[in-house]
Amino acid sequence: MPALLVDRVSKSFGGLAAVAEASFTLEEGELIGLIGPNGSGKTTLLNILSGHLRPDAGRVELDGEAVQGLRPERLAKRGILRMFQLTRVFRRMSVLDNLMVAGCALGLGQGEAERRALELTEDLSLAPVMRLDAGQLSGGQLKLLEFGSCFMVPPRLALLDEPFAAIHPTMKEIMAGFIRRRHRAGQTFILVSHDMPVIVELCPRAICMNAGSVIADESTRAVLSDPVVIEAYLGGAAA
Amino acid sequence: MRRHLTVGTRARARSELVYALAILAAVALAPLAVANDYWLGVLIVSMYFALLAAAWNLLAGYTGQFSLAPAAFGMIGAYATGLLSYHYAVPPLLGIPAAVAIVGLIGLTLGRVVMRLRGPYLALTTLSFGEIMRLVVSNSINFTRGDLGLNVPGILESRVGYYYLMLAVLLAVELGLFLLLRSRAGLYLQAIRDDEVAAASRGVRIVLWKTLAFALSAAISGLAGALYAHFAQLVSPELGLLSQTGLIVSMVVIGGMGTLVGPIGGAFLVYVASEFLRNVGGYQLIVFALFVIIFARFFREGLWGLLRRAIA
Numbered sequence: 001m002p003a004l005l006v007d008r009v010s011k012s013f014g015g016l017a018a019v020a021e022a023s024f025t026l027e028e029g030e031l032i033g034l035i036g037p038n039g040s041g042k043t044t045l046l047n048i049l050s051g052h053l054r055p056d057a058g059r060v061e062l063d064g065e066a067v068q069g070l071r072p073e074r075l076a077k078r079g080i081l082r083m084f085q086l087t088r089v090f091r092r093m094s095v096l097d098n099l100m101v102a103g104c105a106l107g108l109g110q111g112e113a114e115r116r117a118l119e120l121t122e123d124l125s126l127a128p129v130m131r132l133d134a135g136q137l138s139g140g141q142l143k144l145l146e147f148g149s150c151f152m153v154p155p156r157l158a159l160l161d162e163p164f165a166a167i168h169p170t171m172k173e174i175m176a177g178f179i180r181r182r183h184r185a186g187q188t189f190i191l192v193s194h195d196m197p198v199i200v201e202l203c204p205r206a207i208c209m210n211a212g213s214v215i216a217d218e219s220t221r222a223v224l225s226d227p228v229v230i231e232a233y234l235g236g237a238a239a
Numbered sequence: 240m241r242r243h244l245t246v247g248t249r250a251r252a253r254s255e256l257v258y259a260l261a262i263l264a265a266v267a268l269a270p271l272a273v274a275n276d277y278w279l280g281v282l283i284v285s286m287y288f289a290l291l292a293a294a295w296n297l298l299a300g301y302t303g304q305f306s307l308a309p310a311a312f313g314m315i316g317a318y319a320t321g322l323l324s325y326h327y328a329v330p331p332l333l334g335i336p337a338a339v340a341i342v343g344l345i346g347l348t349l350g351r352v353v354m355r356l357r358g359p360y361l362a363l364t365t366l367s368f369g370e371i372m373r374l375v376v377s378n379s380i381n382f383t384r385g386d387l388g389l390n391v392p393g394i395l396e397s398r399v400g401y402y403y404l405m406l407a408v409l410l411a412v413e414l415g416l417f418l419l420l421r422s423r424a425g426l427y428l429q430a431i432r433d434d435e436v437a438a439a440s441r442g443v444r445i446v447l448w449k450t451l452a453f454a455l456s457a458a459i460s461g462l463a464g465a466l467y468a469h470f471a472q473l474v475s476p477e478l479g480l481l482s483q484t485g486l487i488v489s490m491v492v493i494g495g496m497g498t499l500v501g502p503i504g505g506a507f508l509v510y511v512a513s514e515f516l517r518n519v520g521g522y523q524l525i526v527f528a529l530f531v532i533i534f535a536r537f538f539r540e541g542l543w544g545l546l547r548r549a550i551a
Contacts (some may be wrong), residue, residue: 076442079269088437090430090498101430104423106443131247154511154537 003028004049004157009058009068010042010212018044020212021058026157031179031189033203033220035196037233042192043085046159049105049190050082051075056093062156064069074193077106079156081149083163086220089149091135097146098134103152103228119190120148125174140167141184147175167231174200178237208232248429253296254462255499255543258415264504266408270399273384279398283470285510286533287313292490292502293412294541298456299488300497301420303363303432304354304449311369312457314479316342316385316464318376319393321474326382331394331469338465339458346457347450354449366481373479388475401470406464409503428452432497482524486513489527491508492534495543504517504543 004024011019026032034042047053049060053074060068062078070078081102090098096117103113121130124144134145143163150158160179164172167181179202183189193199199206199220206220210232214221216223223229269282279543295309319341319428320334329337336422353364378381383389395401419425432439439445468474486509509527517525534541 024272050442052436072436073441073442073444081442082289082440084437084440088434088440090433090437092433093426093429097248097426097429101438101443102441103427104426110423131250146437 002026002061003063004036005059005064006045006049007059007061009048009055010110011041011048011053011055015210019048019055022209022212022214023058024207024214024217025170026188029183029186030205031183031191031203031207032111032188033199034190034192034209035194035206035223035229036209036215037113040209040232042156042209044157044212046082046161046190048191049075050080050159051159071205073105075207075219079153080159081151081158082159083143083146083150083156083161085154085161085165087139089134089142089145090232092133094133095121095130095137095145099148101150102149106153108153116152120151123178124148125171138168140171144175147178151178151182154182158182158186158187159192160189162194163191164195164198165191172198200224227233248426249421252345252417252425252499256413256417259500259503259541260410261497262500263406263509264409264411266355266507267403268447270402270425276398279402279541281514282507283343283398283402283405284467285507286402287463287470288487288490288510289409289506290405290412290466291460291487292494292506293409294456294459294463295415295417295487295494296461296498296502297419297428298452300491300501301425301432301450302428302452303435304414304453305358306353306365306453306456307350307362307484308365308369309456309460309498310481310483311466311479312342312346312460313467313483314376314474314476315345315372316461317391317468317474317478319461320465321389321468322383324392325389332390334511335462335465342461342464343454343458344462346536347454349455350450350453354446366540368480369481369484372486373476375478376479383476386476391474393472393527394469405470408462412462413499413503415479419517420499420504424448424451443486485524488529489531491541491543493527496539498540498543501541501543505541506540 006024008021008023009019009023023044023177036042048055051070053059054069059066066202067075071121080208099117099120103116121127126144131143147163163175176198191203206223207214208216208223208229215232216226273279291313293308298304298306316338319338320331323329323334323337349368355363356364405508427443430443431445431448435445490505490509491502493503493509513523538544
């Protein structure tokens with residue numbers, strides 16, 4: 001049984017089919033890159049998987065159970081946690097408290113949540129700022145904080161939407177290193193990114209979307225050299 | 240560059256509690272200096288407003304939900320114990336807890352509906368609820384005596400007695416809020432205030448916690464109203480006027496929204512000031528409204544925020 005099954009999922013906004021019969025499966029412990037040009041439906045698909053949008057049609061199964069249309073807090077409790085493209089943290093709460101919210105909401109006691117929050121701030125080089133309000137952090141630190149919030153309780157599936165966009169290379173390396181270690185330990189991920197070198201380095205497998213559909217789904221190198229993918233990125237003229 | 244003043248939500252709550260307790264200690268000593276009944280009365284009413292302000296701050300300051308019903312909940316609490324005593328001879332010792340329970344339940348029911356609304360819709364719905372309740376009380380003349388007002392029995396002999404009763408309740412509510420903020424619930428409420436979508440996506444049951452905050456805020460307002468009723472021994476629908484809510488909002492905003500100490504300090508400051516401004520009549524609300532605009536625009540954390548910076 002796959003960890004995640006996405007079966008002919010569709011979502012339209014008015015006349016625009018943002019996601020059109022997208023299907024793929026994800027095995028436990030896989031780290032896949034989800035790529036595609038702007039507007040190809042990656043974020044909409046992530047919003048469906050995390051419960052922020054209801055699909056118009058199709059089925060999403062987590063460990064064999066249908067989960068499409070469940071609310072975000074329910075999906076979080078089942079282990080689907082996500083980062084947003086536009087960072088979302090609790091700006092008037094300290095870094096530690098931000099992490100503790102995520103831990104407590106998933107059932108940890110306050111003591112245990114605090115212990116893990118301290119560990120994570122160490123792991124993500126946020127320890128020097130852990131008592132500051134999140135609103136005082138830099139853009140990159142905010143991304144790291146939101147990233148860390150997904151790992152207070154190891155998620156069943158982590159959805160990362162452009163975690164590396166517009167952050168300092170050092171922080172990118174901190175995050176990439178963290179992803180690598182967790183992947184090695186068996187964590188399942190979907191990673192949306194436009195940063196192809198990182199996708200190639202981290203993800204053994206990639207899925208490319210275009211105009212709402214999955215147009216390629218194989219090993220990352222094969223996907224990136226697929227003429228259909230190149231055409232989607234560069235337009236018809238380049239093919 | 241802004242100096243780093245913050246040391247975490249819970250440590251901040253602790254330092255705010257210390258200052259809140261200092262204010263309450265000063266209030267406890269005030270009767271030594273203020274011997275006359277009139278000013279004792281002013282301070283008792285200030286404490287009534289401090290309770291309402293603390294309740295509204297729990298909702299608006301800590302949970303980010305801008306309700307316009309706090310005065311209405313206070314009025315309902317006052318009428319609940321008043322009517323129980325007037326019609327059914329229920330003693331105040333039962334009437335006050337009953338009022339808290341009734342207002343809490345109304346809050347829970349209303350909260351289930353309005354906590355699915357956001358921003359202006361929440362404000363408008365709670366505003367309509369408050370106005371409807373006030374008109375119902377005002378027009379149910381056979382049951383509530385309407386605008387004539389309802390006589391409520393007193394519970395204590397001396398004004399000083401009421402003074403320390405109110406102070407003890409205010410202290411208990413403040414300590415309770417402090418414990419709440421240090422608990423998981425406090426983390427969830429503040430997370431919801433800062434970003435509902437993020438809170439939900441991390442597994443926080445946002446509708447549940449918002450509804451509970453609304454009910455608790457209503458219950459505290461109901462307690463304030465019930466105590467006020469037995470002190471004033473006369474309640475009228477005017478307790479639920481929107482201008483009363485305006486006063487509560489201005490106390491919280493001027494004192495410092497989203498802090499433990501702000502609403503209490505703001506309540507004493509604004510209510511005592513309004514006594515001094517009594518001669519200028521209706522203009523006092525204009526003055527407070529101006530302060531609210533200035534503070535909301537330039538000093539988000541109110542006087543407490545300014546003071547904290549000065550200390551640090």
